[in-house]
Amino acid sequence: MQDQFTRRDALALGVSAAALAVTGASAQQSRIKVADVPAPDFKIESGAKLSMLRPVKFVQPDEDIFRGNAKRFTEKTGVEVKVDFVGWEDINQQTAVTSNSGAGPDLIIGFSDAPHIYADKLIELTDVADYIGKRYGGWLTMAQRYGKRHDSNAWIGIPFGASAGPLIYRKSVLQSVGYDKVPEDMPGVLELCKKLKAAGKPAGFALGNAVGDGNGFANWILWSHGASLLNEKGDVIINSKETVNALGYLKELYPTFIPGTTSWNDVSNNRAYSSGEISMTANGVSLYFSMKNDPATRPVADDSEHQLLPKGVAETAPMGGLCLNAMVFKHSKFPNAAKAFVTYMLEREQYEPWLDANSGYWSQPLAAYEDAAVWSGDPKVKLFKDSMKSKFYTGYKGPISQASGAVNADYVLVQMCASVATGEATPEAAAKEAERRARRYYRRS
Amino acid sequence: MALTTATAIDQVAVRTRRPNALARLFDNKLFLIFVCLTPAVGLLAVFLSYPLGLGIWLAFTDTTIGRRGVWIGLENFEYLLSDPLWWNAVFYSVLYTGVATIGKFALGFWLALLLNQHLPFKSMLRAIVLLPWIVPTVLSAIAFWWIYDPQFSIISYLLVDVLGWRETNIDFLGNPWSARFSLIAANIWRGIPFVAISLLAGLQTISPSLYEAAMLDGATPWQRFRHITLPMMMPILAIVMTFSIIFTFSDFQLVYAITRGGPVNSTHLLATLAFQRGIASGELAEGAAIAVSMIPFLVFATLFSYFGLGRRKWQQGSDNE
Numbered sequence: 195m196q197d198q199f200t201r202r203d204a205l206a207l208g209v210s211a212a213a214l215a216v217t218g219a220s221a222q223q224s225r226i227k228v229a230d231v232p233a234p235d236f237k238i239e240s241g242a243k244l245s246m247l248r249p250v251k252f253v254q255p256d257e258d259i260f261r262g263n264a265k266r267f268t269e270k271t272g273v274e275v276k277v278d279f280v281g282w283e284d285i286n287q288q289t290a291v292t293s294n295s296g297a298g299p300d301l302i303i304g305f306s307d308a309p310h311i312y313a314d315k316l317i318e319l320t321d322v323a324d325y326i327g328k329r330y331g332g333w334l335t336m337a338q339r340y341g342k343r344h345d346s347n348a349w350i351g352i353p354f355g356a357s358a359g360p361l362i363y364r365k366s367v368l369q370s371v372g373y374d375k376v377p378e379d380m381p382g383v384l385e386l387c388k389k390l391k392a393a394g395k396p397a398g399f400a401l402g403n404a405v406g407d408g409n410g411f412a413n414w415i416l417w418s419h420g421a422s423l424l425n426e427k428g429d430v431i432i433n434s435k436e437t438v439n440a441l442g443y444l445k446e447l448y449p450t451f452i453p454g455t456t457s458w459n460d461v462s463n464n465r466a467y468s469s470g471e472i473s474m475t476a477n478g479v480s481l482y483f484s485m486k487n488d489p490a491t492r493p494v495a496d497d498s499e500h501q502l503l504p505k506g507v508a509e510t511a512p513m514g515g516l517c518l519n520a521m522v523f524k525h526s527k528f529p530n531a532a533k534a535f536v537t538y539m540l541e542r543e544q545y546e547p548w549l550d551a552n553s554g555y556w557s558q559p560l561a562a563y564e565d566a567a568v569w570s571g572d573p574k575v576k577l578f579k580d581s582m583k584s585k586f587y588t589g590y591k592g593p594i595s596q597a598s599g600a601v602n603a604d605y606v607l608v609q610m611c612a613s614v615a616t617g618e619a620t621p622e623a624a625a626k627e628a629e630r631r632a633r634r635y636y637r638r639s
Numbered sequence: 640m641a642l643t644t645a646t647a648i649d650q651v652a653v654r655t656r657r658p659n660a661l662a663r664l665f666d667n668k669l670f671l672i673f674v675c676l677t678p679a680v681g682l683l684a685v686f687l688s689y690p691l692g693l694g695i696w697l698a699f700t701d702t703t704i705g706r707r708g709v710w711i712g713l714e715n716f717e718y719l720l721s722d723p724l725w726w727n728a729v730f731y732s733v734l735y736t737g738v739a740t741i742g743k744f745a746l747g748f749w750l751a752l753l754l755n756q757h758l759p760f761k762s763m764l765r766a767i768v769l770l771p772w773i774v775p776t777v778l779s780a781i782a783f784w785w786i787y788d789p790q791f792s793i794i795s796y797l798l799v800d801v802l803g804w805r806e807t808n809i810d811f812l813g814n815p816w817s818a819r820f821s822l823i824a825a826n827i828w829r830g831i832p833f834v835a836i837s838l839l840a841g842l843q844t845i846s847p848s849l850y851e852a853a854m855l856d857g858a859t860p861w862q863r864f865r866h867i868t869l870p871m872m873m874p875i876l877a878i879v880m881t882f883s884i885i886f887t888f889s890d891f892q893l894v895y896a897i898t899r900g901g902p903v904n905s906t907h908l909l910a911t912l913a914f915q916r917g918i919a920s921g922e923l924a925e926g927a928a929i930a931v932s933m934i935p936f937l938v939f940a941t942l943f944s945y946f947g948l949g950r951r952k953w954q955q956g957s958d959n960e
Contacts, residue, residue: 286704287704289705290704290705293705294705294706294707311705312705401902402898402899402901402902403898403899403900403901452789452790453789453807453808453810453813454788454789454790454808454810454812454813455789455813456812456813456814456901456902456903457787457789457810457811457812457813457818457898457901457902458789459899462788462789462790465790465791466790469790469791471790596703596705596706596921599920599921600920600921600922601920603919603920603921604915604916604919604920605901609901609903609904612901612902612903613903616813616814616902616903618815618903627723631724634718635920635922638701
């Protein structure tokens with residue numbers, strides 16, 4: 195057993211080394227289109243030194259290449275950069291402490307809403323965003339949403355990538371009930387789920403307290419019916435006729451799920467899908483990779499396809515994403531060096547190998563990078579390249595704020611859905627309760 | 640020689656007559672008390688009073704993670720009183736503590752009585768009994784999480800696939816009431832050793848001569864239990880129950896690791912709700928208010944078991960005087 199693991203590990207190492215070699219080679223003949231835009235001169239402060247935090251890697255090459263890029267920045271500019279990798283569950287708290295105490299790292303790559311929460315502690319990065327945007331085909335919709343202050347063109351965050359959770363399904367099972375892919379209309383989805391249930395291979399979506407999967411599912415159900423938590427001004431409008439419709443739909447959909455999804459957390463659907471208990475769920479690309487890399491579940495991975503979440507009445511797939519968002523603090527003594535660093539990391543020579551090294555876990559915020567080699571590799575990963583084209587985000591359609599993150603973290607929408615699905619509340623009562631809870635979080639904004 | 644001795648005596652005399660300031664200081668009783676108590680008081684202040692005080696202060700502000708709050712008086716508590724989720728957590732905390740404590744004490748006392756008999760491998764058995772208590776809670780919580788899993792539960796597997804007694808898996812955590820009792824069962828399992836071993840220690844302090852005397856008087860086993868064991872055990876029962884109630888009421892790990900308060904908040908305890916609101920959702924002040932709202936319950940439970948069960952007349956073995 196021990197031998198087997200070492201051999202597999204050695205193999206994985208070999209593969210990642212090969213990937214490095216490939217990406218290294220492709221850097222010379224990159225397919226990324228670069229516009230000739232004069233680079234801004236950030237006038238790096240003399241004796242500048244930077245320290246930064248970012249979330250830990252999905253895969254080892256992520257960290258290796260990121261560190262390598264930072265090292266080359268040091269060689270080129272003489273600015274030393276200290277990069278620390280922080281656990282995902284800690285980075286929000288560390289960002290809070292940094293911004294409150296006015297001490298600590300110069301810049302942090304945090305998650306989605308962080309720059310909006312600490313906007314008054316950050317320097318504006320509009321010059322960086324303008325240059326990079328013009329150079330690489332423009333910022334994608336989700337990047338603009340997370341980067342810019344609400345209703346303005348001032349950039350307070352610089353998105354580095356996003357990770358989304360589309361559908362993943364078993365091709366063979368869908369074919370056995372007469373489908374090639376999942377229908378785009380919600381009644382069609384219901385019909386399919388009924389057939390999957392009848393075939394003994396039901397669908398399953400998290401309705402438990404699962405921050406990622408639960409919220410992803412609840413948002414899908416709402417957005418695909420035209421409902422949303424907020425309007426553009428940020429008023430809570432969850433208690434609407436659209437929400438009630440969406441919940442009515444869910445009431446019909448839920449009995450087609452495998453039993454027990456109300457207690458699912460973020461890994462439950464991965465386990466149920468990998469073991470073949472369910473034939474359809476929604477998840478990030480990590481599920482596919484973990485099945486692909488394990489010989490025991492390799493057949494399941496080979497039989498799987500990804501598809502963007504069905505649209506329903508929405509124009510684009512109603513799918514948000516977790517966004518890596520860089521911010522520079524006012525307390526930094528070297529803001530220009532920090533800007534130069536952020537810019538440097540998003541330039542093709544650095545960003546493309548990094549994107550490729552992540553093999554699809556993160557997708558680019560800039561249009562030009564859709565030609566990166568990673569998206570022409572495994573065809574099953576290809577659709578993740580459009581993750582940041584979505585106009586949906588946590589707290590859609592209002593301003594991004596601490597409250598939108600809090601509603602997410604407190605499972606307000608997930609529990610609204612779950613209480614209707616289990617018959618504990620009527621759609622009307624559940625929507626009203628969600629409104630009450632959301633209003634509490636939005637009372638200050 | 641004589642001269643030196645005289646000088647030495649002189650010096651000693653001088654020293655006794657006029658001790659230097661430091662020595663006098665250290666002779667001062669008040670000062671000594673102050674010096675000896677300072678480290679303890681300091682530790683208590685820094686590690687106990689300050690966090691507690693801060694927590695209580697936070698409960699009266701509107702602090703969030705990332706934003707300093709201002710004093711808002713009782714607003715948080717007023718909101719909680721109008722919040723069905725808080726009432727829900729109060730209800731479940733009381734139910735959880737009540738049922739789990741009864742379960743733990745019934746089974747734990749029974750186990751203690753069994754272990755108090757002369758059994759082969761007595762010490763080994765006693766050590767084994769402690770296992771659930773020794774295993775880190777998070778580990779046992781993860782074990783229970785698997786046991787209760789809707790798809791991969793060992794219990795469902797046995798009933799459905801091996802014995803064929805059921806058609807479908809048991810949905811332990813999927814609906815409110817079964818989730819509530821599943822968690823209580825896990826808590827009882829975990830709490831029994833503490834109760835059993837503590838009560839066993841108590842049982843061993845009861846003098847055998849009491850039982851011998853009772854047997855000579857022709858007392859039945861039940862009478863011996865009722866009139867000797869139980870009264871003699873009351874003081875230790877009171878202490879163990881106080882501790883057990885406090886631990887159970889403020890439990891966090893089991894619930895957080897197994898259900899995170901789900902399905903739909905039906906299994907939130909006040910402690911998990913406080914964490915959920917205060918840390919996960921960033922409403923530090925509201926979380927603090929929830930935590931502070933536990934204090935009256937805990938004080939009441941402590942007073943009840945202390946004064947209710949620990950009355951001196953019970954300890955002396957007479958029913959009513």
